[in-house]
Amino acid sequence: MALEKEVKKSQLPFSKEIMTQLGGETVTFCYQCGTCASSCPVAKITEKFNPREVIKQSLLGEKEETLSGDAIWLCCSCYNCQERCPQKVEIADVIYALRNMSIRRGNIPNIYAEFAAGLMSEGRIVPISKFLEKKRPEFGLPPLKSTGIDSLRKILSTTGFDAIWQKGEEES
Amino acid sequence: MEEIKVGVFLSDCGNQLPKILDFDALMSYVKQVSGVSLVARANEHWRGQGLKTIVDTIKKGKINRVVVAQGLPKLGEVNVVKAVEEAGLNPYLVEVIDLKDHCAWPHRDTPSEATEKAKAMLLAAIERAKLLEPIEKLEFPTLKSVLVIGGGIAGMQAAEDLADLGFQVHLIEKAPFLGGLAARASRFFPTDDCAICIQSPASDVKTITHTSRKCVYRSGFSEIPNLSILTNSRVVNAEGIPGNYRITIEKKPRYVNELKCVGCDLCTTVCPVEVPDEHNAKLKKRKAIYMNVPNVYPPVYVIDESACKFYDCAKCVEVCPTEAIELDQKSERMTLNVGSVIIATGFQEYDPSVIKEYHYGDFPNVITNLELARMIDGFGPTNGEVIKPSDRKPAKQIVMIQCVGSRDRRWNPWCSSICCMISLKHAMLIKSADPDADVTVCYIDIRTTGREHEYYYERAREMGIKFVKGRPTEVVHDPEVNMLIVDVEDQISRKFLELEADLVVLAPAMVPAEGTKELAQILGIELDEDGFFKEYNAKLRPTETKLRGIFLCGGATFPKDAPTTSLHAHSAAVKAAKFLTTGKIVKDQRTAFVNEEYCGDCEFCPVTCPYGAISLVPKDEEHFVAQISDLLCEGCGVCVGTCPVNAIELRHTRPNQILAQMNALMSVNGTSKPLILAICCSECGHAAVDSCGMAMMQYPANIRVMKVPCTGILQVHQFLEAFKAGAEGVMVVGCKSDGCHYEVGSLKAQKKVELAKVLLKEYGLEPERLEMFNMVYIEGNEFAETAQMMTERLERLGPLRLMGSS
Numbered sequence: 013m014a015l016e017k018e019v020k021k022s023q024l025p026f027s028k029e030i031m032t033q034l035g036g037e038t039v040t041f042c043y044q045c046g047t048c049a050s051s052c053p054v055a056k057i058t059e060k061f062n063p064r065e066v067i068k069q070s071l072l073g074e075k076e077e078t079l080s081g082d083a084i085w086l087c088c089s090c091y092n093c094q095e096r097c098p099q100k101v102e103i104a105d106v107i108y109a110l111r112n113m114s115i116r117r118g119n120i121p122n123i124y125a126e127f128a129a130g131l132m133s134e135g136r137i138v139p140i141s142k143f144l145e146k147k148r149p150e151f152g153l154p155p156l157k158s159t160g161i162d163s164l165r166k167i168l169s170t171t172g173f174d175a176i177w178q179k180g181e182e183e184s
Numbered sequence: 185m186e187e188i189k190v191g192v193f194l195s196d197c198g199n200q201l202p203k204i205l206d207f208d209a210l211m212s213y214v215k216q217v218s219g220v221s222l223v224a225r226a227n228e229h230w231r232g233q234g235l236k237t238i239v240d241t242i243k244k245g246k247i248n249r250v251v252v253a254q255g256l257p258k259l260g261e262v263n264v265v266k267a268v269e270e271a272g273l274n275p276y277l278v279e280v281i282d283l284k285d286h287c288a289w290p291h292r293d294t295p296s297e298a299t300e301k302a303k304a305m306l307l308a309a310i311e312r313a314k315l316l317e318p319i320e321k322l323e324f325p326t327l328k329s330v331l332v333i334g335g336g337i338a339g340m341q342a343a344e345d346l347a348d349l350g351f352q353v354h355l356i357e358k359a360p361f362l363g364g365l366a367a368r369a370s371r372f373f374p375t376d377d378c379a380i381c382i383q384s385p386a387s388d389v390k391t392i393t394h395t396s397r398k399c400v401y402r403s404g405f406s407e408i409p410n411l412s413i414l415t416n417s418r419v420v421n422a423e424g425i426p427g428n429y430r431i432t433i434e435k436k437p438r439y440v441n442e443l444k445c446v447g448c449d450l451c452t453t454v455c456p457v458e459v460p461d462e463h464n465a466k467l468k469k470r471k472a473i474y475m476n477v478p479n480v481y482p483p484v485y486v487i488d489e490s491a492c493k494f495y496d497c498a499k500c501v502e503v504c505p506t507e508a509i510e511l512d513q514k515s516e517r518m519t520l521n522v523g524s525v526i527i528a529t530g531f532q533e534y535d536p537s538v539i540k541e542y543h544y545g546d547f548p549n550v551i552t553n554l555e556l557a558r559m560i561d562g563f564g565p566t567n568g569e570v571i572k573p574s575d576r577k578p579a580k581q582i583v584m585i586q587c588v589g590s591r592d593r594r595w596n597p598w599c600s601s602i603c604c605m606i607s608l609k610h611a612m613l614i615k616s617a618d619p620d621a622d623v624t625v626c627y628i629d630i631r632t633t634g635r636e637h638e639y640y641y642e643r644a645r646e647m648g649i650k651f652v653k654g655r656p657t658e659v660v661h662d663p664e665v666n667m668l669i670v671d672v673e674d675q676i677s678r679k680f681l682e683l684e685a686d687l688v689v690l691a692p693a694m695v696p697a698e699g700t701k702e703l704a705q706i707l708g709i710e711l712d713e714d715g716f717f718k719e720y721n722a723k724l725r726p727t728e729t730k731l732r733g734i735f736l737c738g739g740a741t742f743p744k745d746a747p748t749t750s751l752h753a754h755s756a757a758v759k760a761a762k763f764l765t766t767g768k769i770v771k772d773q774r775t776a777f778v779n780e781e782y783c784g785d786c787e788f789c790p791v792t793c794p795y796g797a798i799s800l801v802p803k804d805e806e807h808f809v810a811q812i813s814d815l816l817c818e819g820c821g822v823c824v825g826t827c828p829v830n831a832i833e834l835r836h837t838r839p840n841q842i843l844a845q846m847n848a849l850m851s852v853n854g855t856s857k858p859l860i861l862a863i864c865c866s867e868c869g870h871a872a873v874d875s876c877g878m879a880m881m882q883y884p885a886n887i888r889v890m891k892v893p894c895t896g897i898l899q900v901h902q903f904l905e906a907f908k909a910g911a912e913g914v915m916v917v918g919c920k921s922d923g924c925h926y927e928v929g930s931l932k933a934q935k936k937v938e939l940a941k942v943l944l945k946e947y948g949l950e951p952e953r954l955e956m957f958n959m960v961y962i963e964g965n966e967f968a969e970t971a972q973m974m975t976e977r978l979e980r981l982g983p984l985r986l987m988g989s990s
Contacts (some may be wrong), residue, residue, distance in 0.1 A: 041593070045628040045655035049680075056680055064673070086710055096541060097590035134896040 024074040035105030042067045042101045048093030055088055061086035063093050063103050079114040085121050118179045128158060128177045132168065135159025149174065188198075188796040189315050190222040191247030192306065193229045195254045213303050217315050223248055223585050226825045229253075229482040230287035232259035233260040236269050242271040249277050253306065253474035257286035257800035257874040276772075276836060283876030285877030286889055290968070296933045300714055302856020304548050304888060308848035308934030315841045324769040324815050327523035327734075330760050333703070334766050336364020337382065338738025338753045339528030342404060344385050345757035346526075347411040351764065353849060355521050356417040360486040363400060364530050364738070367461065368554060370561035372746045373609040374640040378430060379746070380479075382646040399479065402727060406481055415482060416701070420517070422525075422706050425815055427769055439487035440473070444508035449474075451509065452499035456563070459491045465555035470568035473500050473509075476649045477563040477579060493508055497668050497921040524760040525707065527717055528753065531698060531739035534589045534596060541658035542588060543691060548573040548687045549668055550659060553606050560613050570614055570621075572686050575651060579687035582614060583670045585656055586627040590693030596712055600694040600743045604631045607691050610639055624650040624683055626672050634745065652681065659688050671910045681930070694743035708796065709734055715880070717741050727756040730795065732769075732816075774836050776824060782831035783809045788833060789823040794927040798823060820926035821897030825936065829897070837893055838970045843905060850865035850910035857886035858912035865895045867925040868960045869917035874962030883971035887915075894918070894954075896929025901953055903940045913978040914954040915970065923960065930958060 030036035037128070048063040049055050055062045059081050069078045078084065084107050093103040127137040134140075136159060148155060169172050192214050196202055207225065214223050223242060226234035229252050241247050261280040269275040281304050328351050329485040330344040344354040363368070366493035369379040380400045385408045398404075406413055414435055421432035457472035464470075472491040474779070475483075487500075487509075501509045533554045537545040542839055543551045549572050558564040559571065572579045589595040604627070611623045625644075630651070632641045645651070656672035662684075670683040673986045679715050696715045701755030704711050707730045712718040717740045719729040727735050737756035740747040763769075779804065788797040789810050797816035800808040812823070821834045833839065841893035846861060853859055864870045870891050877884070888911075892898065895918035906914045917936055923931035934956050955974065959966050 025568065043591070044672040044675070045587070045627065046653070046675050047655045047657050049675075050657035050671050055673075062673075063676075064675070092657075096592065098587070098655065100593040 016178075026073040026078075027071050029075075030070055030106065030113070032110055034107035035102060035112075036109030038101045039067060039070060039106050039109075041099040042071065045098060047096050047098060048101075048103050051092040051096050053090060054088055058086065058154055063087070063107070066107060066110070067101065067103065070106075078110060079117060080119060084085060084110045084114060085124075116176055116179075120177070126175075130172075132165070132174065132177065133156070135161040135164045185247065188219050188249055189220050189247045190249040190251060190310050190313050191222040191224070191238070191241055191720065191990045192220055192251045193233065193234070193253065194223070194225045195228045195252070196225060196282070196402065197231075197255055198227050199287075201284060201288045204292050204295045204298055205283065205294075208283055209299055210302055210306065213703070214306055214310070214801045217307060217310050218608065219249075220310060228255075228260075230256060230501055235264065238264065239267050239271040240294040242268060242273045244843065249316060250811065251309045251313050252278065252280045252304070253283040254280060254310075255282055257282055257285060257871075258879075259768075262665065266431050269334065275332070276312070276319040276774075277316050279316065281309045281876070283306055284873070287877075289886075290883055291885040292880065293882060294855070297855045300852050301885040302535060304849050306853045307851060308845045308890070309842040311848045312342070312841050315838065315840075315844055317835070319835055320773050320858045322771050322772070322814055324425075324427055325517075326764050326766075326768055327521055328764055329354070329520075330524045330526060331356065331419075331429070331431055331520055331523045332526045334364065334528035334530055334697075334738070334740070335362040335413070335415065336528060338530065338740070338749045339364070339526070339758075340382060340400070341750055342526050342528060342737055342757040342760075343411055343816070344383070344405065344408060345754060346761060348385065349407045349757075350762050351410065351761065353411045354414065355411060356414045356419070358416070358418045360416050360438060361480040361482070362405075362413070362415065362808055363476075363480065365532065365554075366746065367400075367476070367480075368557060368561075369606075370557050371613065372481065373605045374634075374636045376609065376613070393406070395573070397468075400481055402479075413482070416486070418764060419643070419703060419706055419834065422708070425813070425814075426731060427764070427823070428524045429522050429525060429733070431522060431525065433518050434985060435516045435518065438488070439492070439509060439511055439513050440485045441508045441510055442482055442484045444506045445484040445504075446506055446508070447485070448505060450503045451485055451507065454499040454503050456497060456499065457491050457493060459488065461565065464565040465551070465558045467555070469556060479563075486564060507785040513602045520559050520655075520794075523764045524735065526735045526737060526738075526756050526760055527707070527709075527740050528738045529697045529703060529740045531694045531716075532697050534695045535865040536588045536690050536692040538595060539592075542585065542656075543661075544690060547661055547688075548660065549579075549667060549686060551688065553610065553689060556610050556689050559567050559612065568617070570618075570687070576870060578618075580620045581667075582611075582624070582684050582689060582690045583668075583683050584611065584623070584625045584660075584685045584691065585670070585722065586625065586630075586691045587655065588690040588692045590841040591628065592693070592839050596695060596714070598693075598742075600651045601631065601633065602743050602745050603743065605634070605637055605640065605986065607651075607689070608632070608644050610689065612640075612647055613839075615644075615647045615649060617912075619648075624652055624685075626652045626654060626656050626670065626683075628653075628655050631657055632771055634747070654681075654682070656683075669870050674908050694739070699741070700740070705765050705941075707734060714742075717721070727752060727759055733760075735762055737932050739775045769815065772817065774819040774832050774834075775814045776812050776832050777813060778810045779831045780809045782829045784831075786827065786828060788826045788828065791822055792826040792918050792928070792932070794818075794820070794929075818926065820903075820929055821892070821896040822894065822926060822929050824930055825897045825899050825929075825932055829951075834893065834897065837897060842890075842892070842902065843909075845890050846906055846911075848907045850906075853886065854896075855886045856868035857884050858983070859910055860887050860913040860915060860974055860978065861906045861909075861911040862889045862915040862917055863895065863898065863906075864889055864891055864917040865919060865925075865929065865965065866891050866893050868919035868923065869895065870956075870965050870969045871961035872917065873961035874964075876967040879883040879964055881965055881968040883968040884975050886975060887971045892923070894929035895933035896924075896926060896935055900936050900940045900943065903937070904943070905950070907984060912981075912984045913953045913974055914955075915974055916954075917967070917970075918956065918958055920958045920960060949984070952977060953981065953984070 030039045087107045199316050267273045330652045332339045332355045343353045347353045357977045364381040417435040420434045451473045452471045455471035458469040460466035461470040463476040473487045491662035562568040563623045570579050590600040619861040632638045650675045654673045655672045659667045668685045710718040717736045735756040737752040803812045824832045937956040944951045
């Protein structure tokens with residue numbers, strides 16, 4: 013009778029660890045056909061990002077390089093790759109999982125830190141200036157509604173978002 | 185009733201066993217057991233003098249039940265049983281146990297404990313032997329005829345083999361002509377020879393030599409004695425039992441009398457109807473009356489009833505010089521009585537239009553491998569020239585895309601296994617006809633695993649065919665240059681390429697042939713998860729189905745190349761011949777039977793039986809009873825374990841035999857450890873115990889092994905009986921759930937163990953006293969470890985205390 017051993021998430025091989033994350037479940041389906049790479053609009057303009065290579069790196073267990081590198085932040089989430097992947101790897105979602113893992117290590121690129129700060133203070137990712145608000149009627153847009161910042165803060169605190177963000181702030 | 189006289193024969197293995205077991209004590213113990221009339225001892229009892237002793241005592245009438253303690257699991261038993269039968273005693277009155285591998289060897293460190301266990305084992309064997317009943321041999325007649333379904337290379341090969349062996353063979357083909365997929369493939373890899381070339385039939389007396397091979401149409405295939413061919417036909421119904429099937433065939437009208445048509449071609453010249461030619465990938469048109477290519481069998485025209493105007497035109501009728509055209513023909517149904525059926529229905533190319541990004545069906549210059557094969561064929565629609573369908577000009581820049589709809593979890597997850605070689609073949613044929621042609625193959629992995637296949641790939645590279653490692657994301661049309669663009673990443677150079685092409689060739693998945701599902705339903709056989717016909721066991725029983733008498737070959741089970749198809753067809757033919765050759769099935773009545781008095785109306789057993797051996801038949805106006813076919817029953821006992829009212833028994837493992845064995849095994853302990861009954865199935869479970877002992881792995885002697893045909897026979901109350909008999913723990917050892925010899929037995933046992941655990945808890949007993957394990961032969965070490973673990977567990981739990989006792 014084989015006894016199932018309790019393994020902590022952090023002791024898992026990197027690819028298995030990714031599989032425990034929301035969105036990362038399908039990472040091991042990948043057989044490196046490259047459909048994602050040729051589907052990717054970002055990969056065509058910069059050598060810094062290639063979805064196939066991000067997955068390959070993950071499967072090879074190169075955790076440090078994957079989570080500290082720039083590549084995972086360059087995906088534009090168009091989901092082209094995911095749509096066409098013959099192995100049903102949820103590539104864009106895997107990349108989100110990797111981003112989440114990276115952020116939990118305190119590695120938050122500036123732009124995301126700004127998004128988070130805006131979310132915490134105003135309830136919006138993009139700050140709205142007085143000028144913009146005045147402009148809205150000119151385009152026939154209704155005035156912005158309140159963001160319900162109190163409820164939002166409650167959610168962000170219950171889900172642990174603020175703690176993760178705080179950690180990132182301290183380290184940067 | 186005849187007096188029961190048990191003879192007990194102990195093998196001491198060249199005096200090796202007495203070093204551990206006290207043989208004198210065993211002999212005198214056995215002598216005093218009631219019913220034992222003879223005890224003998226020899227080096228070995230499975231051959232030579234020892235076996236002769238058994239045979240002689242039987243012949244002299246001294247004994248009528250035989251217990252043999254002999255090493256050599258199974259091998260010893262087979263020989264003893266055979267000799268006993270020859271001596272005139274029913275072979276089912278023999279009980280063979282293994283004191284070496286089940287007792288002396290694994291308990292060599294504790295000789296006195298081992299001796300006590302040996303006594304229990306002998307007593308159990310004697311008690312069971314006393315209750316054994318003779319089992320008779322049954323005979324079922326079989327017909328010496330075979331139906332082969334599918335006239336491709338697999339079906340033709342199997343049909344030829346069987347007809348040459350003297351069986352009456354009916355070959356049916358749903359299309360109007362023989363040849364199947366091979367006839368459209370034109371050439372085969374890796375030799376590039378004609379696809380329709382077959383081994384010449386032995387009946388071709390004038391030209392046959394050992395090396396002789398011929399095109400289908402020149403082979404005289406149709407003239408093989410004992411072979412009848414029906415084209416335009418399909419199976420619509422099947423009835424009967426293995427060896428005696430009644431198959432109903434529907435033959436669609438050909439509208440041309442096969443006996444009169446001389447193939448003169450006058451009809452096609454006058455026929456005014458033109459339709460796209462399916463056989464030739466719609467790259468040319470054909471008339472409503474047609475032949476696929478000039479060299480077909482039967483060499484007779486056929487009328488396409490969806491296109492023909494019949495009596496509104498009838499020009500062909502007027503012009504036919506032999507009055508062969510019969511527009512009044514109707515569908516015919518006929519019944520064939522055959523002993524066996526071979527399914528050779530093949531596979532087909534998947535329609536890749538579902539993969540929108542490759543635009544098959546939108547862009548005329550995106551074609552499939554099979555369509556390209558038709559172009560390359562000299563008899564094909566372009567007389568061997570590779571063209572762009574859009575303007576029919578020669579194609580110069582060709583891009584091939586592999587794995588289209590195969591290795592794809594969205595459509596067909598399997599690797600179709602032959603497409604890499606097909607594309608290599610096409611690439612090289614194009615390149616050798618036109619060295620200026622630019623051919624690029626986009627691949628994920630090139631799979632060239634067969635004999636000489638890798639050399640084929642080497643040759644392709646030498647010829648200048650380009651390979652890009654990457655699966656293209658899409659094919660687009662560039663109106664400016666009027667070319668197709670294939671968008672792909674070459675992983676090796678890490679470059680994104682936009683390959684210009686005037687012809688894109690897709691290598692689609694190979695999927696089960698149309699009508700596979702319906703045929704499986706009619707014949708009552710299983711498909712695998714991918715929709716192909718399921719081989720009973722790809723390693724041990726290839727080309728067989730679960731139903732005796734129905735066999736499979738060729739691409740019907742999975743896409744195959746021609747050599748593998750050929751092998752497979754020969755295999756199926758031999759299997760069918762072996763099955764039918766004696767004209768009867770001889771089978772022991774080692775089967776289950778129903779006590780009709782108890783059986784009543786539930787439908788558990790017919791549903792549970794893995795072999796479809798049980799049917800419900802009316803008992804009276806209101807009630808049904810289960811009826812078990814002795815022909816189909818495999819004697820596993822899963823129905824016995826399922827029956828809620830104990831109405832079913834196995835003839836060779838009756839409940840009283842099981843109980844007597846249990847009681848005997850628990851009668852002596854001799855160790856200070858808690859007694860554990862290990863109920864093992866006769867297949868993997870028992871084999872694990874054998875291998876454990878043979879390798880001299882040690883486990884404690886409190887483990888007592890009892891064999892049942894399959895753990896699926898066990899009922900919940902039997903676990904309780906084991907505890908009542910004195911066991912403090914019960915281990916059930918069966919095959920792995922996906923490797924159970926009787927398919928579902930091991931799983932059923934697992935469920936019953938779980939249920940029994942619940943009951944034990946209700947009764948105030950620790951459920952951990954009962955446990956199910958799954959092992960195979962090579963896991964003897966696991967049996968030893970498990971036995972040790974269970975012993976320690978039960979020592980920890982302490983003695984068994986029933987509810988209310990203190």
